[in-house]
Amino acid sequence: MSCPANNELSSAERAFMINASEIDILPGVRGDLDEPLASRPAADLMPTLLTLVDKGWIEVSRLIPWTAPDGAAGFQPGPSLPEQELVALLSDTTNWEYPESGEWLGCLTLTLTEAGRKVPR
Numbered sequence: 001m002s003c004p005a006n007n008e009l010s011s012a013e014r015a016f017m018i019n020a021s022e023i024d025i026l027p028g029v030r031g032d033l034d035e036p037l038a039s040r041p042a043a044d045l046m047p048t049l050l051t052l053v054d055k056g057w058i059e060v061s062r063l064i065p066w067t068a069p070d071g072a073a074g075f076q077p078g079p080s081l082p083e084q085e086l087v088a089l090l091s092d093t094t095n096w097e098y099p100e101s102g103e104w105l106g107c108l109t110l111t112l113t114e115a116g117r118k119v120p121r
Contacts, residue, residue, distance in 0.1 A: 012037055012048045015029050017112070019032055020057075023109060025098075025107040026060075026107065026110060027097055027098045042091075043091070046087075046091070049110075050087070052116075057119055060081050060086055061081055061111065062107065062108060064076060064078035064106075089108060090108075095107070
């Protein structure tokens with residue numbers, strides 16, 4: 001697989017790749033998007049993310065609990081979610097918003113795959 005040059009990615013693709021490199025929860029992608037994309041509905045952003053998943057560059061998972069060696073509690077990405085579940089999960093607009101409770105456990109998060117780490121952003 002050949003990697004695209006940085007200028008071959010759309011601004012939306014770059015935003016998702018940045019979000020995944022930061023292992024951020026899904027709503028964080030809006031902070032990497034330029035307007036008017038940042039204000040677009042999730043349904044308009046979903047095809048871009050699904051394309052990056054199909055290319056094998058990004059995985060979508062849920063945040064699960066993690067305990068640091070010093071005993072501090074934190075989060076880490078869980079197992080990659082099956083592609084057949086992604087359309088339903090990404091169609092749920094609540095997954096594109098920060099949780100009102102402030103609790104990130106269980107939120108969708110993006111991570112780069114090995115192939116995705118080779119793509120210039």
